[in-house]
Amino acid sequence: MASSIIQRIGAATSFDTNNNYFHRRSFSGRQSSFVVVRSDGANITTRLKPNGGRTHHLVTNAVATKPHTSAASKPGHEILLFDALREGLEEEMDRDPRVCIMGEDVGHYGGSYKVTKGLAPKYGDLRVLDTPIAENAFTGMGIGAAMTGLRPIIEGMNMGFLLLAFNQISNNCGMLHYTSGGQFKIPVVIRGPGGVGRQLGAEHSQRLESYFQSIPGIQMVACSTPYNAKGLMKAAIRSDNPVILFEHVLLYNLKETIPDEEYVLNLEEAEMVRPGQHVTILTYSRMRYHVMQAAKTLVNKGYDPEVIDIRSLKPFDLHTIGNSVKKTHRVLIVEECMRTGGIGASLTAAINENFHDYLDAPIVCLSSQDVPTPYAGTLEEWTVVQPPQIVAAVEQLCQ
Amino acid sequence: MAASYLSKSNKIIINNIKLSKFYMFRSLNHTSSVTDSVFSRRLIHSTTPPPLLNHAGIETGTFYRGFESVSGGRRSHTATSFSEEIDQLPVEAPLQQELNFPGGKVKFTPKRMFTPGSNEERTNCYRVLNENGELIVDNDSFKMSKELAVRMYTDMVTLQVMDTIFYEAQRQGRISFYLTTIGEEAINIASAAALKNIDFVFPQYREPGVLLWRGFTLQEFANQLFGNKYDQGKGRQMPIHYGSKKLNYITVSSTVATQIPQAVGAAYSMKMEKKDSCAITYFGDGGSSTGDFHAGLNFAAVMEAPVIFFCRNNGWAISTPISDQLRGDGVVVRGKAYGIPSIRVDGNDALAIYSAVYEARKMAIEKQTPVLIEALTYRAGHHSTSDDSTKYRPADEIEWWRDDQSPVKRFKKWIESNGWWSDQVEMEHRSSIRKQLSQAIQAAERVEKPPVADMFNDVYDVPPKNLNEQQDLLTKHIKKHAQEYPSNVAV
Numbered sequence: 001m002a003s004s005i006i007q008r009i010g011a012a013t014s015f016d017t018n019n020n021y022f023h024r025r026s027f028s029g030r031q032s033s034f035v036v037v038r039s040d041g042a043n044i045t046t047r048l049k050p051n052g053g054r055t056h057h058l059v060t061n062a063v064a065t066k067p068h069t070s071a072a073s074k075p076g077h078e079i080l081l082f083d084a085l086r087e088g089l090e091e092e093m094d095r096d097p098r099v100c101i102m103g104e105d106v107g108h109y110g111g112s113y114k115v116t117k118g119l120a121p122k123y124g125d126l127r128v129l130d131t132p133i134a135e136n137a138f139t140g141m142g143i144g145a146a147m148t149g150l151r152p153i154i155e156g157m158n159m160g161f162l163l164l165a166f167n168q169i170s171n172n173c174g175m176l177h178y179t180s181g182g183q184f185k186i187p188v189v190i191r192g193p194g195g196v197g198r199q200l201g202a203e204h205s206q207r208l209e210s211y212f213q214s215i216p217g218i219q220m221v222a223c224s225t226p227y228n229a230k231g232l233m234k235a236a237i238r239s240d241n242p243v244i245l246f247e248h249v250l251l252y253n254l255k256e257t258i259p260d261e262e263y264v265l266n267l268e269e270a271e272m273v274r275p276g277q278h279v280t281i282l283t284y285s286r287m288r289y290h291v292m293q294a295a296k297t298l299v300n301k302g303y304d305p306e307v308i309d310i311r312s313l314k315p316f317d318l319h320t321i322g323n324s325v326k327k328t329h330r331v332l333i334v335e336e337c338m339r340t341g342g343i344g345a346s347l348t349a350a351i352n353e354n355f356h357d358y359l360d361a362p363i364v365c366l367s368s369q370d371v372p373t374p375y376a377g378t379l380e381e382w383t384v385v386q387p388p389q390i391v392a393a394v395e396q397l398c399q
Numbered sequence: 400m401a402a403s404y405l406s407k408s409n410k411i412i413i414n415n416i417k418l419s420k421f422y423m424f425r426s427l428n429h430t431s432s433v434t435d436s437v438f439s440r441r442l443i444h445s446t447t448p449p450p451l452l453n454h455a456g457i458e459t460g461t462f463y464r465g466f467e468s469v470s471g472g473r474r475s476h477t478a479t480s481f482s483e484e485i486d487q488l489p490v491e492a493p494l495q496q497e498l499n500f501p502g503g504k505v506k507f508t509p510k511r512m513f514t515p516g517s518n519e520e521r522t523n524c525y526r527v528l529n530e531n532g533e534l535i536v537d538n539d540s541f542k543m544s545k546e547l548a549v550r551m552y553t554d555m556v557t558l559q560v561m562d563t564i565f566y567e568a569q570r571q572g573r574i575s576f577y578l579t580t581i582g583e584e585a586i587n588i589a590s591a592a593a594l595k596n597i598d599f600v601f602p603q604y605r606e607p608g609v610l611l612w613r614g615f616t617l618q619e620f621a622n623q624l625f626g627n628k629y630d631q632g633k634g635r636q637m638p639i640h641y642g643s644k645k646l647n648y649i650t651v652s653s654t655v656a657t658q659i660p661q662a663v664g665a666a667y668s669m670k671m672e673k674k675d676s677c678a679i680t681y682f683g684d685g686g687s688s689t690g691d692f693h694a695g696l697n698f699a700a701v702m703e704a705p706v707i708f709f710c711r712n713n714g715w716a717i718s719t720p721i722s723d724q725l726r727g728d729g730v731v732v733r734g735k736a737y738g739i740p741s742i743r744v745d746g747n748d749a750l751a752i753y754s755a756v757y758e759a760r761k762m763a764i765e766k767q768t769p770v771l772i773e774a775l776t777y778r779a780g781h782h783s784t785s786d787d788s789t790k791y792r793p794a795d796e797i798e799w800w801r802d803d804q805s806p807v808k809r810f811k812k813w814i815e816s817n818g819w820w821s822d823q824v825e826m827e828h829r830s831s832i833r834k835q836l837s838q839a840i841q842a843a844e845r846v847e848k849p850p851v852a853d854m855f856n857d858v859y860d861v862p863p864k865n866l867n868e869q870q871d872l873l874t875k876h877i878k879k880h881a882q883e884y885p886s887n888v889a890v
Contacts, residue, residue, distance in 0.1 A: 184650065217859065318865075
């Protein structure tokens with residue numbers, strides 16, 4: 001291990017000096033290459049160049065936490081993921097009267113996955129607004145309302161339906177703050193269930209994060225546990241940027257104990273799920289659970305994978321990811337997006353560009369095939385990356 | 400349905416819609432055959448909320464409750480009403496019969512009649528001044544102060560001169576693009592005059608007159624056209640994409656009609672905060688074909704949002720004439736389809752537009768309803784500087800509209816007839832504006848462009864790391880290869 005450290009440091013000094021940003025990072029990285037970065041902001045500020053607000057954001061929004069699987073100091077309460085989202089919504093709506101919700105069937109029906117259940121009777125039909133079926137229109141409505149002072153949360157009944165709203169999201173939501181010269185801000189949250197479910201058919205199994213990731217001006221986050229769902233929901237609502245929060249259809253009934261006290265997570269931060277030494281596995285949303293399942297098998301086989309839930313899909317938390325890569329030198333990306341143009345594709349490019357010299361092997365990316373999701377249960381299962389594939393990939397990578 | 404429920408609270412309306420939405424779904428497979436009493440029992444229900452359903456049905460979120468209560472028991476208070484109707488269904492049914500369908504009572508008719516797609520006569524157009532600038536109505540029924548009239552006319556002239564000079568500037572290569580409002584000066588100025596500055600404007604792109612009325616200076620217009628560092632938009636948008644938060648005018652976005660649902664959203668936020676203001680959005684006949692238009696109007700009606708939909712029907716969508724854009728009697732008839740009060744107005748008559756918008760605003764705010772105004776006019780200029788409309792329409796047609804129907808000329812005749820204006824004053828005003836404009840253009844041309852560093856701001860509230868990196872890279876590159884890049888742009 002020690003020899004490889006020396007090799008690494010030696011390699012660092014011979015970098016091409018034109019790659020200035022790379023150079024800067026390598027210095028900062030070297031000082032702390034073996035410190036595990038947890039999902040708290042405390043460690044990060046010492047290393048990042050104080051180049052303005054973003055670092056301050058990291059400090060003020062992040063909460064110094066221990067991995068929440070260990071016993072909390074105070075007893076929390078057990079909650080299902082959809083309820084955690086609802087709790088986050090409710091707390092924010094209590095806190096700020098400008099927060100409102102709009103979408104199909106969000107009002108008295110309580111939302112297609114019960115995320116907005118009980119909110120309409122509490123806040124009224126105007127603040128939790130049922131809209132007719134026109135995603136482009138109610139997304140546009142949300143943008144207009146945001147420009148005139150409200151903080152709307154726009155729900156797509158299924159993320160796939162938001163394809164109809166692409167024009168508004170790309171051309172207006174993402175751009176108007178910029179093209180108006182900073183005069184108008186668009187603090188919307190666009191959220192909804194996406195991903196491959198259980199036999200919902202191709203049109204209802206979309207991974208919109210691939211399509212939206214290029215839009216300048218928006219932020220994207222994906223939640224995966226009740227804890228981070230609530231925290232990210234609150235952070236997204238408080239952010240002045242348009243944020244797209246990706247939930248997953250199959251994760252709504254996950255149960256977890258979350259703290260009673262208020263907490264807000266950092267939108268741009270990744271989450272360390274399982275620290276390790278041999279390989280960095282980057283994943284998000286539902287695939288996190290497939291990875292953890294594979295991790296069990298891997299541990300039995302003697303491997304020590306480091307699992308990171310990247311959470312922030314745009315921008316990537318290259319700091320956490322970079323530190324991990326510098327430690328393990330091997331990267332496996334496990335995603336649900338299609339192979340072409342997915343989050344994994346972008347992440348592969350970003351890691352290759354920034355951490356090329358730290359890699360001992362090419363990055364492996366496991367994604368869904370470039371096919372529409374079939375309806376038949378067996379076929380559907382095979383379009384999604386399964387734990388045995390992850391185990392096999394790690395074994396191959398660590399040869 | 401909307402009209403009859405305007406006086407009721409939102410909650411009831413939403414409940415109704417929820418119920419009726421459900422009932423529509425459920426009754427899909429049934430025909431409305433009144434002779435079959437079993438069927439009719441199922442279908443007969445009331446759209447006024449049965450008190451029992453209010454809490455029970457909503458809390459559990461199970462909709463079949465409502466259905467069962469009608470078909471199963473007599474809990475619903477419509478029990479008495481429907482049993483009456485059952486009794487009234489003999490084999491030879493009298494002509495006057497009605498049924499409480501989801502959405503309201505509907506009368507039946509044995510006459511199989513298709514409503515024609517369009518009527519013989521088109522919807523009438525509201526006009527107050529004729530081509531000679533004479534009031535058609537009684538002088539007393541239409542009053543406008545000299546001050547307001549003169550201010551309106553002055554701004555119409557300013558707009559006209561501004562358009563001419565900026566258009567020429569584009570032709571000379573000083574700015575890259577421009578689009579004129581020739582022929583629609585009355586629409587711009589008169590509608591702006593009838594509103595208040597707190598009313599939010601969601602423009603398409605042919606409404607700079609609204610900004611002008613509210614106080615945007617000629618210099619500010621020029622700065623945006625040149626994209627210099629004083630531009631409110633920081634040089635990020637094409638020419639004519641003005642925007643001003645101060646004047647409550649949303650930055651123009653090139654996408655057609657996307658501003659329509661946004662205006663509904665703004666109206667919704669005003670409704671929520673109970674503001675004494677409305678939103679207004681402008682679009683053309685072309686924009687009225689888009690999906691956003693239909694959904695936006697529908698939403699506004701359902702939500703009872705205080706928004707004015709102003710359609711500038713100028714007969715042309717670039718090269719597409721109105722006959723290729725739509726069938727049916729223009730845009731005004733669509734309002735009725737959505738349950739929105741609408742009016743057709745002579746777009747070249749400043750007084751009619753003023754009066755219509757003034758009243759529309761009052762209606763929108765007091766009654767919390769959207770309003771649709773269709774102003775018929777003609778796009779007397781080309782679509783933009785990238786267009787030569789003589790390619791697709793006859794030059795004499797353009798000339799006739801531009802000269803004979805000119806809204807500016809017409810209004811001028813009226814104010815002159817009142818003794819409020821003269822040719823001398825006109826000449827002075829025009830030459831003063833021309834001078835101001837040429838000064839503004841020269842000044843704007845000389846001001847430097849925004850710095851490269853500004854390119855990365857405002858994408859987000861605070862620039863994220865990746866953008867800072869990209870900015871860094873670009874800055875270093877430019878500094879290293881300074882001779883390849885313009886020297887008068889700051890880095």
